[in-house]
Amino acid sequence: MDILFIQTDTMNSTPAATERKLFDLADLESSALAVVGVVARYEAGQVVPEHRHRRGHLIYAAEGILRIEAATGRWLVPPTAAVWLRPETPHRLMTPVTVQAQGIYIREDVAVDLPFEDCVLHVSPLLRELINAIAHLEDQHTQSRRTTLLGDLLVEELRSKPRLPFHLPWPVDPEMQQVCQALAHDPSDSTTADMWAGRLAMSTKTFYRRFQRSTGVTFGKWRQQMRLMSSLAMLLQGTPITRVALSSGYESHSAYATSFRKQFGCSPSAFVAASETEL
Template structure:
């Protein structure tokens, strides 16, 4: 969420006012249509982005995150990022003053949003920050900070390489997650040995090529699932040979079968 967006917030004070506030916690709710992109930007405060409806992709130099309705992405102060909206989105953005962030997660991550945290976020994004704040708002802010110390990081993160050649491979895979080229094929394309390719890939991403590609495929498949595509079609589009192979990988990664995952998202909306 940032000043570059042309989408109108659902309250009188805009994103610039909220993001620049010196209050401990401020928030804003904005609706983004499908396909909307907020260009690369950054905030001086810590930034928590929760999608109560739809799906959001957050891209930064350090990686990419997908945010379904049961989750929120946490970004540390001054982390440059852009937002991509693959499915129409109701977003809630909270800004937490930099000096307070020392007690919050020390890495950018996606966190689980409990029922209590969800309601706290929603309440804080309905506040009019141009008027004096009530005791209730201050208490809600304290509750939010306490809750953010609790949720564990979730597996919705895709690390992004800094190595230019490996980055080019990842860009191509992003464009076609079902791409079947092996590590050996990519190594030949780059005119390097396969062992060298594997070593550089792990060094640049912290993950093996196979694990990274699987995580990309599973994360990319969420957009299709949220758009209502049949699971078998999603599996094939994502590079899996069958419904069962996709379901097994999905459940291992996210803890739920694809059908259960979608049902959970619908309940949260």
């Protein structure tokens, strides 16, 4: 079943009175419109269990940051980006901070012209406004010239957007999954490849080979990407950059900033400024 969990915002109620509502998206996805959307608010720490959609799914965090998990990898969605998931891709959502999210669902016959792989795409000011307009349509079923044009333009924008480095490949190998889960749980963990190989009763050479075969990247590269991606939520919460660097396993502010710039093409402070501009 196509589902969406929405955390109801109840400012004047106690936490115990906060309601979690379950919405069936089957009706929305059966709309005559090629492109439809929804708006959802999630509280910090909320998890949306694994589910899938018949349509292609574009997930955008208008406020906050979302983590999307699928068999093929992990993605982070800051306000400058959106995750594209192909039709029928099983995934779950996690919210490190409070998030205002917008979901766009693109009919299967239209989605075939979009990226063949799940990925993160840049959200330009135009794409942001298109997502917002479609997600807030009062009628997600009646076709009109405006709804058709909005959908067509959004799809055209998606075709031209570059992919962004907010993707963390996830291994299928159970032992390598064990390693990745432990490191993702504690980004500052400094356990070396030699140590992991010893724990798993294999040679270091075998560990390196199996890790790269299962993830597509080296152990060192994967850990660096994981640390940098894990640090984004702290940055957006206003944590001082030096504290973010140390919590992410870096020895200094400068070492963290250098790695951050190589991965994302800007400094940590510029990333925060750009994200705040999008809000």
